[in-house]
Amino acid sequence: MYELKEQYLTGMETIDDQHRKIFQLADQVYELLKDENMLYKDGELLKIVQELQDYTKYHFTEEEIYMEKIGYSRLEEQKIQHEKFIEELDKLNQAVQQISLRNQDQVIFKLLDYLTYWLKVHIEKFDMLIKKEI
Numbered sequence: 001m002y003e004l005k006e007q008y009l010t011g012m013e014t015i016d017d018q019h020r021k022i023f024q025l026a027d028q029v030y031e032l033l034k035d036e037n038m039l040y041k042d043g044e045l046l047k048i049v050q051e052l053q054d055y056t057k058y059h060f061t062e063e064e065i066y067m068e069k070i071g072y073s074r075l076e077e078q079k080i081q082h083e084k085f086i087e088e089l090d091k092l093n094q095a096v097q098q099i100s101l102r103n104q105d106q107v108i109f110k111l112l113d114y115l116t117y118w119l120k121v122h123i124e125k126f127d128m129l130i131k132k133e134i
């Protein structure tokens with residue numbers, strides 16, 4: 001369900017590949033939410049959240065280096081948004097560590113909701129602006 005479609009392509013292959021990976025991780029969260037055979041989802045969820053944390057940190061650094069290189073005019077705005085995303089994932093990581101059977105779907109939904117917002121707003125709107133400055 002989550003995949004990198006045309007409207008998300010910046011035209012910068014490395015960045016697009018990294019965004020694709022984030023979409024794949026979002027898709028794993030979605031699959032986990034749908035999985036009705038798994039009772040305790042916390043272990044799996046924590047693994048995905050940690051991978052998301054590691055991968056997005058790596059990606060943001062790479063993206064910022066690239067933006068710096070091309071003299072992208074809205075770099076500061078990007079840095080703030082990236083910082084916020086990292087903070088949000090930290091909070092979600094803590095929520096996962098305190099998860100119970102009663103609220104686990106709620107926490108997964110919250111994570112998915114935030115990721116969807118991120119992909120739609122940050123990548124589709126903000127990262128796309130790089131295109132104009134290449």
Ligand SMILES: [Fe+2]
Binds near residue numbers: 063127
């Ligand atoms: Fe970005």
